[in-house]
Amino acid sequence: MCFPCVSPLVIEANHNVTNYIPESALLICFGFILGGIIWGADKVQTFALSPRVFFFYLLPQIILDTGYSMPNKLFFTNLGGILVYAIIGTCWNAASLGLSLWGCHQGGAMGDIDIGLLQYLLFGSLMAAVDPVAVIAVFEQVHVNEVLFIMVFGESLLNDGVTVVRIQLISSGWEPELPLLISTVSFFVVAFGGSLLGFVFGLLVSLLTRCTKNVQIIEPGFIFVLGYLAYLTAEMLSLSSILS
Structure with missing residues (x-):
């Protein structure tokens, strides 16, 4: 069994250690050790974590595991508050950050760089998207209140659609003639279109697992592959x- 697979199992087996040292900190230490072993093999950095590797091979499994164990009742009960944070909160954070940086640039605090307002708004949109991976790791470790967890986790999921729409609009130059209706429709297509697609695949998984009662060992494979x-x-x- 490979080292990255063994390290989480070792941590889970030693709960006395995790009572004093957070699990996320131990995993970071294991990562440093593994990186040192890889670098020490030939004294050359032969591996680099690229966005493609992270978003296509690491992130899907983390989100699938958390979404599979997410308390659905709490999510839909607090859906109104989650949408307020995801839509209004994300837009407010992105606009305030972008305009603040642009104001600093106008005041000369950013140095002699040729960046316009749209670029600052684009950066604000990127930074306003809360990373759900860090939230999951910290909240699960400290065992926070379930309502607080679902509010933050739900917001971190739904603000993905808000961020994508804002980036698309800003990247196109935010044309004044672009109707507000098109922007609104784009948000619902990105956010709820992804949700609808996930619902379709979830329904397909439920139908497939109905036919695997005698071979339940392959059910996790269906869930993983279709997810x-x-x-x-x-x-x-x-x-x-x-x-x-």
């Missing part, structure tokens, strides 16, 4: 892959 396929399909259709 990953939903993620890739949403990426190909330019929908929210995280929601899917």
Whole structure:
């Protein structure tokens, strides 16, 4: 069994250690050790973590595991508050960050760089998207209140669609003649289109597992493959892959 597979098992088996040292910190230490072993093999950095590797091979499994164990009742009960944070909160954070940086640039605090308002708004949109991976790791470790967990985790999922739409609009120059209706429709297509795609694949998994009562050992494979396929399909259709 490979070292990255053994390290989480060792951590789970030693709960006395995790009572004093957070699990996320131990995993970071294991990562440093593994990186040192790889570098020490030939004294050359032969591996680099690229966005493609992270978004297509690491992130889907993390989101699938958390979404599979997510308390659905709590999510839909607090859906109104989650949408407020995801839509209004994300837009407010992105606009305030972008305009603040642009104001600093106008005041001369950013140095002599040729960046316009649209570029600052684009950066603000990128930074406003909360990373659900860090939230999951920390909240699961400290065992926070379930309502707080679902509010933050749900917002981190739904703001993905808001961020994609904002980036698309800003990248196109935010043309004044672009109707507000088109922007609204784009948001619902990206966000709820990904959710609908995930629902379709979830329904397909439920139908397939009804026929595997005598061979239940292959059911996790169906869940993993179809969940990953939903993620890739949403990426190909330019929908929210995280929601899917």
